[in-house]
Amino acid sequence: MSVPALKVPLLIIGALVIQASLLADLRLFDVSAELMMLLPICAGVLAGPDRGAIVGFASGIALDLLLSTPFGMSALAYTLVGYFAGLVQGTILRAAWWIPVLTAAGASAAGVVVYALVASGVGQSGLINGRLWTIVGVVALFNGVLSAAVLPLVRWALAGGPAPRAFAT
Amino acid sequence: MALSRRTGRSRFTLILLVLTSITVITLDFRGAGGGVFEDVRERALDLFAPVTDAADSVFDPVGEAWNGVFKYGDLEEENARLKEQLAELQGDRASIEETEQALEELLDQSSLSYARDVPQVSATVISSPLSNFELSFEIDKGRDAGIKEGMTVVAGRGLVGRVVRVSDGRSVVELLTDRDFAVGVRLATSGEVGIAAGGGRDQPMRLSGIDPGVDIRRRELVTTSGLPQSAFPPRIPVGRIEEAVSERGELEQEVLLAPLVDVDQLRFVKVLLWEAPS
Numbered sequence: 001m002s003v004p005a006l007k008v009p010l011l012i013i014g015a016l017v018i019q020a021s022l023l024a025d026l027r028l029f030d031v032s033a034e035l036m037m038l039l040p041i042c043a044g045v046l047a048g049p050d051r052g053a054i055v056g057f058a059s060g061i062a063l064d065l066l067l068s069t070p071f072g073m074s075a076l077a078y079t080l081v082g083y084f085a086g087l088v089q090g091t092i093l094r095a096a097w098w099i100p101v102l103t104a105a106g107a108s109a110a111g112v113v114v115y116a117l118v119a120s121g122v123g124q125s126g127l128i129n130g131r132l133w134t135i136v137g138v139v140a141l142f143n144g145v146l147s148a149a150v151l152p153l154v155r156w157a158l159a160g161g162p163a164p165r166a167f168a169t
Numbered sequence: 170m171a172l173s174r175r176t177g178r179s180r181f182t183l184i185l186l187v188l189t190s191i192t193v194i195t196l197d198f199r200g201a202g203g204g205v206f207e208d209v210r211e212r213a214l215d216l217f218a219p220v221t222d223a224a225d226s227v228f229d230p231v232g233e234a235w236n237g238v239f240k241y242g243d244l245e246e247e248n249a250r251l252k253e254q255l256a257e258l259q260g261d262r263a264s265i266e267e268t269e270q271a272l273e274e275l276l277d278q279s280s281l282s283y284a285r286d287v288p289q290v291s292a293t294v295i296s297s298p299l300s301n302f303e304l305s306f307e308i309d310k311g312r313d314a315g316i317k318e319g320m321t322v323v324a325g326r327g328l329v330g331r332v333v334r335v336s337d338g339r340s341v342v343e344l345l346t347d348r349d350f351a352v353g354v355r356l357a358t359s360g361e362v363g364i365a366a367g368g369g370r371d372q373p374m375r376l377s378g379i380d381p382g383v384d385i386r387r388r389e390l391v392t393t394s395g396l397p398q399s400a401f402p403p404r405i406p407v408g409r410i411e412e413a414v415s416e417r418g419e420l421e422q423e424v425l426l427a428p429l430v431d432v433d434q435l436r437f438v439k440v441l442l443w444e445a446p447s
Binding site: 016017018019020021022024025026027028030031032034048049050053054056057060061063065066067068069070071072073074075076079080083086112115116119122124125126127129131135139 | 305349
């Protein structure tokens, strides 16, 4: 079994514990960070859309275990978010240190909208309203700040597998 | 060539995972495998409980420092509101000892004026919502305490929500502010019945099914209806009428209801061990 196959689940479980115990209580305008969404975004930024989608699926399934929303909904949303984060980053040929952080913030903002659209698609009502934009802004802010710490962790978790595309520092 | 192979593999991975997710969602909706996903979720809830409890004990100081910085104003307002409420209840100036005793009684969740004959389980709220789109919280009691899915959750002032998931030692409560929440209610003055649905965080509930000819007073109390087949016990306070608009030609009034319980400030709740008659 490859090393990422061991480290990535470990990272996802650790992130879920931190999301549930610490981040759920750190709120701005009643909005908390979305660490489980940030993982596939960072995986996509560092290693391309393939890894982004796979990490997104796994982190979404892990989160769905503790939510009351339809099982698989977060997996679907985060798969898409991780994939497209990997595609966007792939268009940047030279990356300064702040580009992945900015990408993480922007991708998180888009990811919240994707999540709301997916949720509406599976029958969750009333998520697309004025408050959505507050959630978009605060999650982008939180996740942008957190990405500075999460990117090295995801890089560590993915190390040892097939060589990722070298387009991010 | 290599690039197009990589792109093709990425798309294949995406399609495979998307189809898998959709399949899982569909199976969950249909309750496939005798609710295997619900069983998995219950096991996960119990498995994570000690881990998150341990993590909570480590991270609580961080959360409290954060709330101290960002919620100081809210705490001041809540403190002022409680003091004003105490003064109204007492009606006259009282000694410091009487003030402290009245505060303890006000905050004591054990003396509910409704549901006296319904067995109850006290519980502590142990987690905030895990998702920004879900209005729910977790309590520290579960199946071991006799709690079952669908049971009503209340606090001192009235309805809080209902249990949507139960494991051996934990339960997840859907709040009455959640947009998927609905409860049959009755107006205290006229006795008219309707359906109150959650309006979202910090939003009033929407009351539907009220005839345009019914006289509704502002701040009128609304309780659970207790009709046959109702999922909630009768006469539990839900909220007070905030606004009622009757437009000419409309089939029902547009009524907004302010929940009595501030679900964002709860620490202790009670679960009513009451099941709807089948």
